[in-house]
Amino acid sequence: MFTGLKTAxxxxxxxxxxxxxxxxxxxxxLRALAQRSRTSASSGSLLTLTRRETVKWLESDPARSVHLAWVPGHKDIEGNDYADEMAKKGSSALRADISVGRRWTSLAKAKRRAKERMLQQWTREWSDSARHGQYRRLRTQSPSLTPAPHLGSLPRRELGLWLQAKTGHGDFSTYHQRPHFKHPDAHIHCRCGRHKTRLHPLICPTFLQHQDLLDPARLPSGQLNFEYLFNDNKGISLFAEYATISRAYSCNMTI
Structure with a gap:
């Protein structure tokens, strides 16, 4: 619309x-132009420019007038179809100009490129950094910008417990004993006397009566498949059910 009016x-x-x-x-x-709204950074700025150019053209001569009207698209209206065809040709020419060296791009495209590069760098650092060893034990995928749809369906409390266990950021001995963030008053031992690690509540004998809930996550050897519990949708639901019923991940479960 901006380019068309400016050309007119x-x-x-x-x-x-x-x-x-x-x-x-x-x-x-058209509604946004009339209401002076700004629905987004990119469309809003173009609407502002369109309004500014229109007012500028009108104010240069009191006899001038501009009429904007809506026409339905994709209805075989000859003039509108011709305008669409010309717009496609114009955008193709613009892309050709860009390819020979002009550095023009839309805000949406620039944001998309920045996001792609950020994710690529994030994935590289996630794979190479030694700090992420505890996550790789669970075969955890690199973080994404949006949570998996299944996680959004979990109740907040269960999701919080799962995230604490997966990241190690919770009521665990290793978390309380970090070199620069020690918590001297924290309880670092479980009721059974062992250190409270993030995976210990899943195998602690204190909660043996509830651990049959985790049987679907066991390997043929009888060992728990932690990768399944922290990455598979069914495994995540299984973890949430066990954590809720057993209360094994409740804070201060100490001797």
Missing amino acids: FSAADRSGEQDIMAFIDNQAA
């Missing part, structure tokens, strides 16, 4: 036309 203003200046009528097939853009 330039053509009217050359021909001496005083009245411009533009048909737009984007109702949301």
Whole structure:
């Protein structure tokens, strides 16, 4: 819309036309232009520029007028279809200009590229850093910008317990005894006398009566498949059920 109106203003200046009528097939853009709203950073800035150029053209001559009207798209309206065709050609030419050296790009494309590069760097650091060894034990995938859909369906408390166990950031001995963040008053031993590690509540004899809940997560050897409990949707639900019923991950479960 911005490019089309700006082109119309330039053509009217050359021909001496005083009245411009533009048909737009984007109702949301027309409403936003009329209401002076800014729905997003990219569309909002273009609407601001469109409004500014329109006012500038109108104020240069009191006899001028601009009429904007909506026209439905994809309805075989000859003029609108022709405009779409010209817009495609124009955008193709612009892409060709960009390919020969011009550094023009849309805000949306720039954001997408920045996000892709950030994720690539994040994945490299996740794979190479020695600090993530405890996560690799669980075959944990590198973090993403959005949580897995299944996690969003868990109740907040169960999700919190699962995240604490997966990251080690909770009521665990290793967390309380970090070199620069020691918690001298924290209880670092379980009721059974062993250190409270993030995986210990899953195998602690104190909660033996509830551990049959975890049988679907056991390997043929009888060992728990921790990778399954922390990465598979069914395993995550199994962990949440066990943590809720057994209360094995409740704080201060001490001697």
